[in-house]
Amino acid sequence: MAPRKPKVIVTRRLPDPVETRMRELFDTELNLDDAPLDREALIKAVQRADAIVPTITDHIDADLIAAAGDKLKLIANFGAGVDHIDVAAANERGIAVTNTPGVLTEDTADLTMALIMAVSRRIVEGANVVQAGEFTGWTPTWMMGRRVNGKRLGIIGMGRIGQAVARRAKAFGMQIHYHNRKPVSHVIAEELEATYWESLDQMLARMDIISVNCPHTPATYHLLSARRLKLLQPHAVVVNTARGGIIDEAALADLLAAGAIAGAGLDVFEFEPAINPKLLTQPNAVLLPHLGSATVEARIDMGEKVIINLKTWMDGHRPPDRVIPSML
Structure with a gap:
């Protein structure tokens, strides 16, 4: 029997090549409508997932992290900035946080x-x-x-x-x-x-x-x-x-x-x-409407960084783009 793939919930629509690869590697739940998740939906996501892939539109604060299920072990952010994530609260819960630096x-x-x-x-x-x-x-x-x-x-x-x-x-x-x-x-x-x-x-x-x-x-x-x-x-x-x-x-x-x-x-x-x-x-x-990384190349590169962080974590290693509180 094949080992269970980790449950990964993606909060927004990502480029097709990124979503396809994530579906191949993980038990991935996509947001095909691309509508931002409301608070209730985010709470349900962190309670069910092994890993969540949020974006800047998701506010992952201390209360949300406190409501997370015991399975949640990784917040693999799609983006370089992590000011919308309470990294210290995640660290206290033993939940790793990663980002996508360099590619944008x-x-x-x-x-x-x-x-x-x-x-x-x-x-x-x-x-x-x-x-x-x-x-x-x-x-x-x-x-x-x-x-x-x-x-x-x-x-x-x-x-x-x-x-x-x-x-x-x-x-x-x-x-x-x-x-x-x-x-x-x-x-x-x-x-x-x-x-x-x-x-x-x-x-x-x-x-x-x-x-x-x-x-x-x-x-x-x-x-x-x-x-x-x-x-x-x-x-x-x-x-x-x-x-x-x-x-x-x-x-x-x-x-x-x-x-x-x-x-x-x-x-x-x-x-x-x-x-x-x-x-x-x-x-x-x-x-402008937040276009800084809005190129086809950057968004695919960002997705590939997310996948590398997820795969490295899944294999039991430290993700290469882990963010810790002392870095902020």
Whole structure:
């Protein structure tokens, strides 16, 4: 008799190749409708499963973990960020948590540069004018944006994604500055010609563009607070492809409405999917529906990482992408 396959519950629709392979390897329960599971459905899932594959739309908090059945031994997150999972509570229950780091780096960095360009050159504003049939011809002083070449880019969080953004920005002729828990290695700093700022306040006051690329943790919640946002220069642009809670969204919306900063490019929001209504009315705000990893290649790579973590755990080994509380 073949050994029992572990019960794996997937909370959202994943790419077909990923779901097919998971069905081959595990007793996998799919969400073919792709509707987010409500609280009751999540509780039932963690009570029945050996492993659960959640996404950012699932809030795996301490109470949910406390309600889990004794069989649940792995939370194999589909995504790099784990701020929606109480990793400490899972660890206390003996439930491992894994993520999918590295595979979405290039795509998120691409989108970051796209937002930098879109806001600086007013690309979305211009496209909207054309699509509305309001383009009446070229004029010398209309729809002027700002050049990115030669501008100072301040990167908050110089991990994999921050460094990938820096490489792209350097190719555009930008000057790279960054704030991080510690300086990057001398080799990387030399390659990127990057200037390290221990003081975030000091960096913010001097930059033309700010890119948020750090993880969302209790320490980075509202890292860009109302006070810090007021340090930005009037021509500054803020781009966030990390997590919405890192920025005080209401304060940012107020600054944009008042013309106190030049613009913002946001792929994530503090209370996602809800968005501050004031942001929706700002022509200098480019708002995207969390597209950072939304490429065919990235999503399949993320799924393959999930499968590797599940298979390694099933074989009795430590999953390669395990997340432990001390890492956060």
